[in-house]
Amino acid sequence: MNxxxxxxxxxxxxxxxxxxxxxxxxAISGIAVxxxxxxxxxxxxxxxxxxIEPPGDGETETVAPLVxxxxxxxxxxxxxxxxxRDVLQVFVQDGTIDVNLVTGEVVRxxxxxxPLLYDVNFMHLNKGKAPWTGIADAYAxxxxxxxxxGIFLIKGxxxxxxxxxVLMLLGIVLPIVxxxxxxxx
Amino acid sequence: MRRIVIALLLLAVAAAPAVAKEKVYGKxxxxxxxxxxxxxxxxxxxxxxxxxxxxxxxxxxxxxxxCWLSLASDVEGQxxxxxxxxxxxxxxxxIVGEKVRAEGVFKANRVExxxxxxxxxxxxxxxxxxxxxxxxxASGAVCDWK
Numbered sequence: 001m002n003x004x005x006x007x008x009x010x011x012x013x014x015x016x017x018x019x020x021x022x023x024x025x026x027a028i029s030g031i032a033v034x035x036x037x038x039x040x041x042x043x044x045x046x047x048x049x050x051x052i053e054p055p056g057d058g059e060t061e062t063v064a065p066l067v068x069x070x071x072x073x074x075x076x077x078x079x080x081x082x083x084x085r086d087v088l089q090v091f092v093q094d095g096t097i098d099v100n101l102v103t104g105e106v107v108r109x110x111x112x113x114x115p116l117l118y119d120v121n122f123m124h125l126n127k128g129k130a131p132w133t134g135i136a137d138a139y140a141x142x143x144x145x146x147x148x149x150g151i152f153l154i155k156g157x158x159x160x161x162x163x164x165x166v167l168m169l170l171g172i173v174l175p176i177v178x179x180x181x182x183x184x185x
Numbered sequence: 186m187r188r189i190v191i192a193l194l195l196l197a198v199a200a201a202p203a204v205a206k207e208k209v210y211g212k213x214x215x216x217x218x219x220x221x222x223x224x225x226x227x228x229x230x231x232x233x234x235x236x237x238x239x240x241x242x243x244x245x246x247x248x249x250x251x252c253w254l255s256l257a258s259d260v261e262g263q264x265x266x267x268x269x270x271x272x273x274x275x276x277x278x279x280i281v282g283e284k285v286r287a288e289g290v291f292k293a294n295r296v297e298x299x300x301x302x303x304x305x306x307x308x309x310x311x312x313x314x315x316x317x318x319x320x321x322x323a324s325g326a327v328c329d330w331k
Contacts, residue, residue, distance in 0.1 A: 040248070043278060060261070078282035078331050079242050084262045089244060091282025096244075111278050 008149035015142050015149075022139045029124035032117055042118045043111035054104035057085050064088060067099050071106070211274040212325035214238055214288040222258035222265045225291065229319045232291040239265060239321055240286045243276075243328075251275035253320075256285060266320040274326070283330060289323030 032041035055066040060082045067088050068077060078091040083098070090097040095110025126132055151160055151168065158164060219240035225232050241256035244264060252271045255264040267287045269276070295315045 036250075040278075045248075076331075079284075081242055081244055081257050082261045083244065091242075091244075093279065096281055 005152055005155070008152045011145055012149040012153060015146055019139065019142050019146060023143075025120045025123050026139075029117070029120040033121060033124065040111070042114060042121045044114050045109070045111050048108045048110075050106045050108070052099065052104045052106055055101055057101045060088070063101055067101070071097065071099070206330055208328045208330060210276065210326040210328070211269065211323065212288075214286045214325055214327045219286060222256055223260040223263060226258065226260075226263060226265060226319065229291070229293065229317075233293045233319075235291055236288065237291050237321060238286060238288045239267070240284065241265070243280050243283050243285050246276050246278060246281055248278070251277060254280065254285065256287070266318070267323050267326070268320050269323050269326070274323070276326075280328060283328050285326050285328045287321060287323040287326040289321045289325075292320055292322050294318045294320065 029041075035041070052067070052070040055063045055070070057063070060080075064080045064082075067090065068080070071090065073090075073092065075092050078093065080091070081089045083089045086100055086102050088099045088101055090099065092110075094112060095108060097106060097108045099106050122128065123132065123136075126136060151164070153159075154164060156162065160168070215238065217238050219238045220232075222239055222241055225237065225239065239256060241258060243254050244257045245255035247253045250271060252275070253266055253268045254276050255266055257264055267285075267289070269289075294317070296318050297315055
C-alpha cells in the first residue's frame with residue numbers, strides 16, 4: 001500500500017503542477033461564460049462617432065468609393081451595403097460603420113476582443129475544433145488522474161476513512177441531488 | 186525533462202487552428218443554386234414551407250447568442266432573417282460583412298402588433314393588427330471568410 005501511495009503522490013505532484021495553467025483557463029472561462037446572458041464574455045462593444053464631407057444620396061456605385069476615400073480607413077473593408085437611401089454601411093473586421101450620406105454623420109459600432117478572456121474562452125469553448133479537442137481530452141484525463149490519486153494521498157483519520165471520505169462523499173452527493181431535482185423540475 | 190517540454194510546446198503549436206476560408210455551420214448547404222432574396226421576398230407566400238438556399242452578405246447578427254443573422258438582398262435596404270436553432274448553430278459576431286449561403290425551410294410568422302393574440306377574432310373580440318414576418322429557418326450555412 002505504501003508503494004501505491006508513493007506512486008499516487010508522485011503522479012499527483014507532477015500532474016498537479018502541469019495542470020495549473022489549463023485549470024485556470026477553464027475555471028476563469030467557466031465563470032465568464034456562465035454569465036453569457038448578462039454580458040459578452042469574449043468581446044467588449046463600443047460606439048464611436050465622427051463626420052465626413054457628405055457625398056450625397058446618389059447611386060451606390062458613385063457614393064461608395066467616395067465614402068471609403070473620405071473615411072480613409074487603415075484596415076481592410078469586407079463589404080459595403082446600401083442599407084437605405086441615406087445610409088451606406090461599411091463592414092470592417094471588428095464592426096460596422098454607418099454613414100449618413102446626406103449629413104455625413106459617421107457612427108462606428110464595433111466589438112473588441114477582451115484581453116485574456118477572448119483567448120481563454122476560445123480554448124474553453126473549443127472554437128479551434130479538432131486539434132484542441134485532443135489537448136482538452138488529455139487535460140480531462142489528467143484531471144481524472146488528479147482526482148483519483150488525490151483520494152489516496154493521506155492515510156488515517158484525515159484520509160479516505162475519515163474526514164477526507166466525508167468531504168468526498170459530500171462532493172459526490174451534491175451534483176447527484178442537483179441532477180435529481182433538476183430532472184423533476 | 187527538456188524533451189518533454191519541447192514535445193509539449195510542439196503539440197500546442199500543432200493544435201493552433203488553421204485559417205479556414207470556408208466554414209460550415211450545422212448541416213451545411215446542399216450544392217444547389219441559390220434563390221435570390223429579392224425573388225423570394227417579391228412573392229413570399231409562394232415559398233412558404235419550401236426548402237430554399239439563399240445567399241447574401243450578412244448585415245446583422247444576434248448579439249448575444251448568434252442564433253440569427255440578416256442577409257442583404259440584391260434590392261437596396263431589403264433583408265431576410267435567417268434563424269437557426271438556439272445553441273445548435275452559433276454565428277460569431279465577426280460574420281457581419283461576410284458572404285453566407287444558408288439552407289432551410291422558408292416560414293411565415295404572424296406577429297402581433299398589439300398585446301392581443303393574432304387569432305383574437307375566434308373569441309369574438311375585435312380583430313387586432315398582425316404583421317407577417319418571413320424568415321428562413323436554416324438547418325445549415327456556409328461562410329466564405331475573407
